[in-house]
Amino acid sequence: MSSPVDTKNRHELEHFDLYTEGDVLYEAMLKSIESAQHHILLESYIFADDEIGSRFAEKLIERARAGVIVRMHIDAAGSLFWASRGLVKHLQSNGVAVRWFHRWSWRNPWRYNRRNHRKLLVIDKRYAYVGGYNIHRENSRAVYGEQRWRDTHVGFSGVLAEEAMHLFGRFWIGKRRPQLLHYLGSESMLLSNFSRGGRRFLNGTFADMLSHAKQHIYLTTPYFVPDRRTQRLLGDAAQRGVEVNLLVPRKSDVRIAQWAANAAYEPLLEKGVKIFEYLPRLLHAKSTVVDGSYASVGTANLDYRSFFLNYEIVLFTRNLALSRKLQEQFVKDIGESEQIHLERWKYRFWGTKILELVGWWARRWL
Template structure:
């Protein structure tokens, strides 16, 4: 009997959304933002929010006003934003609105000349926890670029997941640990193999997600569907995927057809060609900017969160993922993967498109610096 089933039978706080599903998946920003704003509006005791980007635009202002209203009503509201991620998106006016409303606002690792190296480590997490009962986690930032209403058909393609019960409490514990600047200590009583919210940094492991992903790849027997906008993996991760393909696992990787970050674009083909020669299928998503970070293994294991499969997410930044043994969630991710493939095409390792000489000259430098991309 799974942990989710046991908790429900014991008549504890329900983990299931309407429809008897343990998770709710979002792939459209307008639907996600509506659900998050409604959750904030219903908050009675506490709202905790962190985001890499929080823009002063139509979407950001809706969130700012909703958070401010709850703070004025006596709800404890804590907002943790990344100083670098929101640097060109937020504003002093937005900062002032949040603070004057009684919101506890904190900017993660603002630049200071006395501690320049810490600026390289970012809080890349996107999380909302309401009353420690509901949590929303994934790749969506708070900005108009994810909204069909405000950005149109070219909106970013992303994925988020909503959770309740014990998982929401785990998400809140992860929020509090980073807010307080202390190591995250997993609670052995609440952490179960069936589903867990995982920071990539914890007291017992400084790169936890890296180990979990490798374990998922190593356990695969049938198929791996992996979506990531930035794919610059370490050698161990590449080898784990190659080993899976060698075992006969159908490994499919969905990435942007052309990355929006030039150094990643310069070295991407080098990595993709190597993987394809080892039996891994690599598809380039064309229609929109791909920003989702999801994984489905054997229709059984699933992961949704903020971590890309690159050095920065796995070893440097603060990230947060839901990792779950859930056929329902895995099936939903596999269906979305197939939908995304309709807007993608397989990379052709035989084709060698002409690249500007500048790109060819800078590729070795980008490869040498791949741990910082």
């Protein structure tokens, strides 16, 4: 358990900023990096050697040269085709401590399948960012254009930022012993699944959100490959009268994951779950809002890999202001989506159903 904090002042210490445009987020992150005086701790599944990655690299180097401790953790599989040895060597030769997570090894090849999917930036343990955004050009309207990816990130200060620093540190040194970094009586908590206990607690907290919903569930996920419990929880909620709205992408960067997602539609539609496919761009956001007062934002997708394999980090909060902002964004996204109706879905092309079976069969490896 983390060090004691006066829980009466906890609410006053928490502040959240919601980001749904990559350019706005990146500018905020870069300004935060510029202001760092002691520590910059960065985790990213993808850190690309492109226009965006280069801007971050130069800012990180600038602060490292000024004596700030800069640590950067990137995933070997996630950044395989995005990062470059040249960029990493440039960072390392200028004082940035860069660590690859689970690089390929013939001695232990299976560890390559367990990935650091976390996206986290902590500045001097006073401000932190977490969410779905990677560091690459696909999120920038200025660089990538109107088809930039649709994603969600949250920035926060106060004690939660201190928790983020601790979570980064434990992951950096590989300390797996369970440590639940939240405070009794608080309205928010930051959860990671680095340990077995943490994985159970993270998955259980999400399940608890769904099982206690009374009015509505607004769920956004780019990779929808739910396990049996999640399917049951969503279906049960819809059948007890909860409005369950699921937002998924029409376009996907992983085609086989899209096939697997489609295979899960029909049984949920039959139970009353409403499914919407986001049309304008590639959807990469991961968020949930329950009854307008309980929300989650983070790196975990609604799939087997996030539930059982990847290492994730998720913010759960009962902060009304943030929950309402996320709900407003969901309603906006629904306005740019197309609803999937059971009557039409049942009569889709038989060849499509075969592809769905292939995707569902491979769901544990996506």
